[in-house]
Amino acid sequence: MKEIFSYVKPYKWTALIAFCLMLLELFVELAQPLIMAKIIDDGVRAQNQGMIWQWGIVLLGLSFVAVIAGVVNSYFSSHAAQSFSYDLRNALFEKIQSFTLATYQKFSTASLITRLTNDVTQVQTVLFMSLRIMLRAPLAVVGSIVMAFVVNAKLALFLVIGAPIILIFLIFMVAKGVSYFGLVQKRVDRLNRVLQENLQAIRLVKAYLRGAYEASRFDEVASSLKIDTVKALRTMEYIMPVLLFIMNMSLLAVLWFGTKQIASGTTPLGDVVAIVNYAMRMTGSFSMFAFIIIFYARAKASAERMAEVLSTENEIELPSPSEKTSKGLNFGELAFEHVSFTYPGGDSPVLSDVSFRVRSGEKLAIMGATGAGKSTLLQLIPRFYDVTEGKIVVEGKDAKQWDLQELREIIGYVPQQSLLFTGSIADNVRWGDAEAEMDAVLQATMQAQIHASVEDFPNGYETKVGQKGVNLSGGQKQRLSIARALLRKGHILMLDDSTSALDVKTEQALWEALSEEQATMLVVTQKIRTSKGASRILLIDAGKVVAYGTHEELLQTSVLYKKIAISQQEVEE
Numbered sequence: 001m002k003e004i005f006s007y008v009k010p011y012k013w014t015a016l017i018a019f020c021l022m023l024l025e026l027f028v029e030l031a032q033p034l035i036m037a038k039i040i041d042d043g044v045r046a047q048n049q050g051m052i053w054q055w056g057i058v059l060l061g062l063s064f065v066a067v068i069a070g071v072v073n074s075y076f077s078s079h080a081a082q083s084f085s086y087d088l089r090n091a092l093f094e095k096i097q098s099f100t101l102a103t104y105q106k107f108s109t110a111s112l113i114t115r116l117t118n119d120v121t122q123v124q125t126v127l128f129m130s131l132r133i134m135l136r137a138p139l140a141v142v143g144s145i146v147m148a149f150v151v152n153a154k155l156a157l158f159l160v161i162g163a164p165i166i167l168i169f170l171i172f173m174v175a176k177g178v179s180y181f182g183l184v185q186k187r188v189d190r191l192n193r194v195l196q197e198n199l200q201a202i203r204l205v206k207a208y209l210r211g212a213y214e215a216s217r218f219d220e221v222a223s224s225l226k227i228d229t230v231k232a233l234r235t236m237e238y239i240m241p242v243l244l245f246i247m248n249m250s251l252l253a254v255l256w257f258g259t260k261q262i263a264s265g266t267t268p269l270g271d272v273v274a275i276v277n278y279a280m281r282m283t284g285s286f287s288m289f290a291f292i293i294i295f296y297a298r299a300k301a302s303a304e305r306m307a308e309v310l311s312t313e314n315e316i317e318l319p320s321p322s323e324k325t326s327k328g329l330n331f332g333e334l335a336f337e338h339v340s341f342t343y344p345g346g347d348s349p350v351l352s353d354v355s356f357r358v359r360s361g362e363k364l365a366i367m368g369a370t371g372a373g374k375s376t377l378l379q380l381i382p383r384f385y386d387v388t389e390g391k392i393v394v395e396g397k398d399a400k401q402w403d404l405q406e407l408r409e410i411i412g413y414v415p416q417q418s419l420l421f422t423g424s425i426a427d428n429v430r431w432g433d434a435e436a437e438m439d440a441v442l443q444a445t446m447q448a449q450i451h452a453s454v455e456d457f458p459n460g461y462e463t464k465v466g467q468k469g470v471n472l473s474g475g476q477k478q479r480l481s482i483a484r485a486l487l488r489k490g491h492i493l494m495l496d497d498s499t500s501a502l503d504v505k506t507e508q509a510l511w512e513a514l515s516e517e518q519a520t521m522l523v524v525t526q527k528i529r530t531s532k533g534a535s536r537i538l539l540i541d542a543g544k545v546v547a548y549g550t551h552e553e554l555l556q557t558s559v560l561y562k563k564i565a566i567s568q569q570e571v572e573e
């Protein structure tokens with residue numbers, strides 16, 4: 001909570017003004033019973049009309065001040081709370097951007113979304129409430145006790161007795177509430193995950209008629225959210241009756257002894273009325289406090305979840321400034337030296353002792369059965385994950401000594417699953433280089449064989465791409481992803497089975513266009529037709545290199561490669 005509230009610091013003045021206005025409001029509120037007592041004793045009982053008018057006007061004036069203070073306080077409180085949540089959300093987002101893929105996996109996308117939305121809102125609400133009413137409640141309690149002592153110390157004692165019991169009880173309930181609400185937030189995570197999976201795979205849900213199953217899955221998570229929320233709120237329900245019981249007992253004691261004192265003439269009626277008024281205010285403030293405590297307990301659980309994100313250390317080892325060297329010299333050269341890799345949390349290596357070298361401008365085809373480790377191999381180069389053993393040498397330097405941004409800048413990557421973003425087609429291609437002129441965009445799209453298709457769209461390059469590219473075909477998405485990587489003009493171009501949705505003619509035209517590329521190319525493929533054109537082929541099986549060489553060499557030396565070649569020739573024949 002402390003770490004999260006450090007984000008209030010930039011708005012401390014706004015918060016302080018809100019706090020002072022709240023104090024003013026409170027002061028007016030506490031002064032009212034005192035004035036009422038004066039009106040009763042010196043005005044009503046003494047039958048002094050002038051006095052009643054005089055203090056009546058004071059009372060009205062003070063009420064007006066309280067209203068103005070309340071309105072201005074609201075303005076400053078909401079400004080501080082909104083600015084705080086804006087900064088916090090940005091800080092969380094920035095932190096998440098710096099995560100390694102392994103860390104993303106640890107948190108899960110749905111949980112990160114909940115933390116950035118729902119959790120931030122919980123804390124923001126409590127901050128607003130704190131500045132508006134939350135701090136006011138305990139201050140009103142203390143203020144009421146002090147004023148009650150000013151009016152009549154003996155009667156005020158009855159109000160003090162219950163207060164410590166209530167405080168201890170409230171602290172106990174908050175501690176209990178935090179653990180319950182932590183669980184509730186986890187349920188919200190689960191609900192978001194199910195919803196996210198369902199929406200992402202909506203076509204599959206419809207095609208496989210899984211609507212009813214999905215509805216029951218959603219119902220299950222929604223009902224566990226309901227059950228746990230009710231459980232958490234139920235715990236909180238005890239707060240109010242216990243509070244009211246203790247406070248009402250105090251009030252009864254005040255009335256009992258107050259009446260006796262009035263009868264014996266030791267205390268004026270106005271004093272008893274004022275003390276009763278303060279006791280009622282205390283009860284009201286405690287009730288308000290009890291209500292806010294529910295929000296506070298929930299916000300505390302949320303704050304802990306956000307602090308967990310903010311304090312997560314990046315697992316990627318970054319070079320120290322002395323180790324860091326500028327970009328490499330050998331354009332696009334790449335070598336794997338005895339590289340082994342196990343996924344975080346995995347028990348067996350996905351890649352074992354992989355070694356190969358690709359020279360500047362060469363094209364390496366990576367082949368192997370599904371699950372052999374081809375995509376994993378590519379993902380190690382831009383350091384999405386770090387190697388477990390061995391090293392990757394990029395342009396003559398260990399990848400770990402590269403500045404991470406510089407390393408990623410020289411790599412154009414086309415993932416297996418083409419991903420596009422909401423925006424225009426031009427915007428999507430410009431992901432490769434945000435500053436690129438339209439000429440460069442056109443050059444990249446022509447090379448990727450997508451220019452003609454884009455021209456056919458009514459709005460050309462300004463055509464809006466729906467979420468994840470829903471309004472484009474698989475082949476169009478693949479080629480736009482390739483254009484994006486080409487625009488990057490990197491030294492190394494990595495294509496992960498990125499032409500699977502293209503017809504033979506378009507694919508051929510694409511490879512021809514790409515043969516003019518200067519960049520070193522790593523191409524994951526299943527097709528002998530593609531590997532034939534590569535400078536070298538790396539054949540992997542269950543994470544191990546089983547063959548490495550040119551097409552002709554592999555036909556001679558690798559039984560597996562030869563088998564694949566024969567099977568594909570048969571298919572082609």
Ligand SMILES: Nc1ncnc2c1ncn2[C@@H]1O[C@H](COP(=O)(O)OP(=O)(O)OP(=O)(O)O)[C@@H](O)[C@H]1O
Nearest residue numbers: 343346350368369370371372373374375376377416
């Ligand atoms: N994020 C991950 N966490 C844990 N294990 C993973 C992860 N991604 C892949 N794996 C495992 O690593 C192995 C290699 O996967 P990889 O995606 O690299 O294979 P591939 O050769 O590219 O397969 P395909 O041709 O089907 O895409 C598989 O056994 C897979 O289950």
